Amino acid sequence: MITLSEENYLKCIYRLWQDKGQKITPTAIAESLGNNPASVVDMIRKLTDKQLINYDKKKGVELTAQGQKDATMIVRRHRLWEVFLLEKLDYHWDEIHDIAEELEHIKDATLADRLDKFLGFPEYDPHGDPIPKANGKMAKRYSTTLADVKTGGQCRVVAVKDTTSQFLQYLQKLGINIGTKIQLIEKISFDNSLVISIDGAEHKTVSQKFGESLLIDM
Amino acid sequence: MITLSEENYLKCIYRLWQDKGQKITPTAIAESLGNNPASVVDMIRKLTDKQLINYDKKKGVELTAQGQKDATMIVRRHRLWEVFLLEKLDYHWDEIHDIAEELEHIKDATLADRLDKFLGFPEYDPHGDPIPKANGKMAKRYSTTLADVKTGGQCRVVAVKDTTSQFLQYLQKLGINIGTKIQLIEKISFDNSLVISIDGAEHKTVSQKFGESLLIDM
DNA sequence: AAATAAAATTAGGTGAGACTAATTTTATTT
DNA sequence: AAATAAAATTAGTCTCACCTAATTTTATTT
Ligand SMILES: [Mn+2]
Ligand SMILES: [Mn+2]
Ligand SMILES: [Mn+2]
Ligand SMILES: [Mn+2]
Numbered sequence: 245m246i247t248l249s250e251e252n253y254l255k256c257i258y259r260l261w262q263d264k265g266q267k268i269t270p271t272a273i274a275e276s277l278g279n280n281p282a283s284v285v286d287m288i289r290k291l292t293d294k295q296l297i298n299y300d301k302k303k304g305v306e307l308t309a310q311g312q313k314d315a316t317m318i319v320r321r322h323r324l325w326e327v328f329l330l331e332k333l334d335y336h337w338d339e340i341h342d343i344a345e346e347l348e349h350i351k352d353a354t355l356a357d358r359l360d361k362f363l364g365f366p367e368y369d370p371h372g373d374p375i376p377k378a379n380g381k382m383a384k385r386y387s388t389t390l391a392d393v394k395t396g397g398q399c400r401v402v403a404v405k406d407t408t409s410q411f412l413q414y415l416q417k418l419g420i421n422i423g424t425k426i427q428l429i430e431k432i433s434f435d436n437s438l439v440i441s442i443d444g445a446e447h448k449t450v451s452q453k454f455g456e457s458l459l460i461d462m
Numbered sequence: 463m464i465t466l467s468e469e470n471y472l473k474c475i476y477r478l479w480q481d482k483g484q485k486i487t488p489t490a491i492a493e494s495l496g497n498n499p500a501s502v503v504d505m506i507r508k509l510t511d512k513q514l515i516n517y518d519k520k521k522g523v524e525l526t527a528q529g530q531k532d533a534t535m536i537v538r539r540h541r542l543w544e545v546f547l548l549e550k551l552d553y554h555w556d557e558i559h560d561i562a563e564e565l566e567h568i569k570d571a572t573l574a575d576r577l578d579k580f581l582g583f584p585e586y587d588p589h590g591d592p593i594p595k596a597n598g599k600m601a602k603r604y605s606t607t608l609a610d611v612k613t614g615g616q617c618r619v620v621a622v623k624d625t626t627s628q629f630l631q632y633l634q635k636l637g638i639n640i641g642t643k644i645q646l647i648e649k650i651s652f653d654n655s656l657v658i659s660i661d662g663a664e665h666k667t668v669s670q671k672f673g674e675s676l677l678i679d680m
Numbered sequence: 681a682a683a684t685a686a687a688a689t690t691a692g693g694t695g696a697g698a699c700t701a702a703t704t705t706t707a708t709t710t
Numbered sequence: 711a712a713a714t715a716a717a718a719t720t721a722g723t724c725t726c727a728c729c730t731a732a733t734t735t736t737a738t739t740t
Contacts, residue, residue, distance in 0.1 A: 285718070286696095358552065
């Protein structure tokens with residue numbers, strides 16, 4: 245049996261692996277989960293014993309085939325519940341992440357599949373992240389961010405990389421949603437701030453961090 | 463903050479209090495939860511410190527006003543999720559209890575109310591138990607069992623007192639559901655077995671325990 | 681009332697999952 | 711290469727929620 249904490253660690257490792265192709269270190273995991281590195285070392289031992297990860301000082305932490313499978317199914321449950329909360333219970337997109345963080349741990353052989361069917365087999369969650377199918381396959385995951393767009397370039401928001409309510413509420417205030425069209429007017433070389441036009445409206449300036457948190461399609 | 467275990471204890475005490483009007487002892491709680499009496503004594507101390515119960519060797523365990531309120535809200539969540547699982551995800555009534563046992567612990571200020579609305583404000587759960595409203599009020603709770611019916615008496619099943627899949631599957635096999643009409647043909651005085659006719663069909667014999675697990679309306 | 685049985689409680693212990701503080705290893709500067 | 715900084719690890723502690731075994735209290739028989 246896999247515990248709730250183990251699941252959260254697995255999911256965290258999975259996310260770090262998808263995000264950056266970099267080496268996954270104990271410190272990175274600790275930061276991401278808000279835990280102490282010493283606790284992470286304990287858990288690395290546990291997950292290694294359970295053959296869900298491999299750890300090598302050179303290569304860092306890597307998911308085993310089983311670990312990847314498990315992580316994918318946790319992500320599947322998380323994203324399906326997010327769709328449920330938004331579409332059926334009328335939550336806003338900045339409220340659903342934390343609740344899904346708990347719902348994802350409910351284990352029942354057929355629950356995810358039934359929920360999937362009930363929701364009409366959605367491809368993406370409300371933040372634009374692809375929902376893994378029962379077989380682990382999933383739709384395309386975008387990786388280009390607004391910060392990668394060249395000056396003058398036009399793009400369309402396809403997903404958010406940051407799901408904190410601070411970021412999502414800021415997006416709401418700016419009128420940005422999945423599907424919104426953005427044009428990059430200018431990149432300020434001093435601090436990489438971005439001057440953008442949202443849906444053709446007047447120019448607004450956002451930070452580099454902001455740009456790196458929005459996934460787009462050109 | 464109230465933990466998952468504390469919630470399970472509270473709900474257990476609430477159920478024992480509703481079921482039998484008897485004194486609630488550590489042993490009774492231990493049996494009901496499948497825990498050791500020593501563990502129950504630990505938890506009694508914790509819940510007493512949190513002012514959710516009172517314990518007196520004479521009177522046994524009693525819920526405080528706050529404890530009652532909390533327990534009622536856990537029950538509300540449990541029963542609402544059961545309705546969701548049955549009606550929206552097409553589970554059978556013998557599969558939903560254990561999943562709801564986990565879902566009930568997910569805490570979010572508005573989740574239960576949204577779910578309630580989404581489900582159309584159901585009065586009863588799939589086992590015939592009344593669902594507490596947001597204000598704690600709930601529809602009538604039946605207390606007469608099939609074992610209380612007099613020979614020749616006619617009644618209608620309104621709820622099940624036992625939600626184990628063993629019992630529910632047995633009911634399924636007998637063709638008994640909420641709403642089914644049952645006539646008590648004879649009570650065997652030797653062991654209180656009951657000879658019944660289900661929806662006017664041929665006579666069948668069931669045990670006393672069975673009779674005490676079915677709540678009916680005359 | 682004394683003996684016996686049952687229930688409640690205490691004492692001490694375990695494993696999970698976190699922590700802090702100290703130490704060791706590895707990487708980066710100077 | 712030595713010094714310094716950062717990262718990883720170890721050692722020891724804590725809380726939660728359970729356990730077993732022993733003891734004390736309460737109830738039931740004889
Ligand atoms: Mn989680
Ligand atoms: Mn999401
Ligand atoms: Mn529960
Ligand atoms: Mn029920």
